[in-house]
Amino acid sequence: MYENLPVPYGLVRYGVAPDHPEVKNCIDTFDKVGQHPRFRFVGNTAVGRRGDNGVPLEAVVRNYDQVVFAYGADSDKKLGVDGEQLHGVYSARQFVGWYNGLPECRGLNPDLSGDEAVVIGQGNVALDVARMLLAPIDHLARTDISRDALQVLAASNVRRVRVVGRRGLAQSAFTNKELRELLALPGVGFAPVAASQLDPLALFAKDLPRALKRMVGLVQKGSAAGPDAPRQWSLEHLLSPARVLARPDAAAVGGVEFVVNELRQDSLAADARAAPTDARRVLPADVVFKSVGYDCTPLDDFEYVTGARFRAGDRLVPNAGGRVLRTDGTPAPGCYVAGWVKRGPTGVIASTMMDAFDTAEAVLADGAAAAPADRGGWPAVHAELARGGSLPWRPVSWADWCAIDAAERAAAVDGADRRKLLSVEAMLDVLA
Incomplete structure (x- = not known):
């Protein structure tokens, strides 16, 4: 839903009333993941959406062993x-x-x-x-x-x-x-x-x-x-x-x-x-x-790339335990779903989180059973799309987000934690 923005946290930042106490707890948990040396955040980049900062879905699926679709209802x-x-x-x-x-x-x-x-x-x-x-x-x-x-x-x-x-x-x-x-x-x-x-x-x-x-x-x-x-x-x-x-x-x-x-x-x-x-x-x-x-919508070329088709009526990705199912009922290799695009736009943060844990277990089990593959990840995707050695837009890293976060916190007033920047341009200006 917010995959093309320079900032993380998605629904927790933009879809939950700001006076909910669990917002801070969720952000603290995400921050621990963001600081892990094996985690990479790529913001201001829209996977499977055509546009100035769009990345073809096929390029991502081809360069990663496993892909989890968790972009919600948009x-x-x-x-x-x-x-x-x-x-x-x-x-x-x-x-x-x-x-x-x-x-x-x-x-x-x-x-x-x-x-x-x-x-x-x-x-x-x-x-x-x-x-x-x-x-x-x-x-x-x-x-x-x-x-x-x-x-x-x-x-x-x-x-x-x-x-x-x-x-x-x-x-x-x-x-x-x-x-x-x-x-x-x-x-x-x-x-x-x-x-x-x-x-x-x-x-x-x-x-x-x-x-x-x-x-x-x-x-x-x-x-x-x-x-x-x-x-x-x-x-x-x-x-x-x-x-x-x-x-x-x-x-x-x-x-x-x-x-x-x-x-x-x-x-x-x-x-x-x-x-x-x-x-x-x-x-x-x-x-x-x-x-x-809300309604969930397919990413561009989703059916072509994964072999799965959104279910008519409830607009969800067919899946079994989080594993994406193709039109013939077999699992799409390396493709998973979590959150609203898996279960529908219902439930509170806690129930959605527990549902995501089930998908994570499937990802871990399949990853442990799979033969090692030489895939390039984000550097390979970057290399495919880069012109003259750089992308035509500015991807945002976790370190970049930390700079935006610091700017928002420095501008806080009235005892609030932060004063959010309200445009992508303002966020990127911090990095300039």
């Missing part, structure tokens, strides 16, 4: 409803990238001039979006949030956020940790969950799975701030978007019309499906965030 799923293109409708992925300083999202500048926000989706990213809209500015200022984004959020008029899901509370995809953090925001009230959603869960509380039981307890307890708090948020259930409504006087969002759903199965079941009814409900909205999932 596009958004669409709502597929009328009005989705109105001014004031944003994808959660772009919004998260914007406040985290992702260069491609720098110009997003969401319109937060209205009072009402609707977040469609009830995963962890949806709650991240809600928390960033509602969190006190002095709290955000102590993180490495983009300073441009901090100014926009400081001037935001958003006072109410509705987080909307197509199924019930029991089927929500967010974790209790995310819920707890949002409920703990000072000066932010939580509107009670509808009795139709909460009562059945409370009635059978003793029979619920532990995580769901804790979720019910958190929702029942609510937030310390009451209904008179200056900012409010709520969980809305059993609603599927039908269309985004425009304001009468402008081509900008003014609300969202939803189809009211009902659960046709046990409402306590995690896999219960929602079925539409004839009822409709309109929620006011001055800004809308779509948090309904």
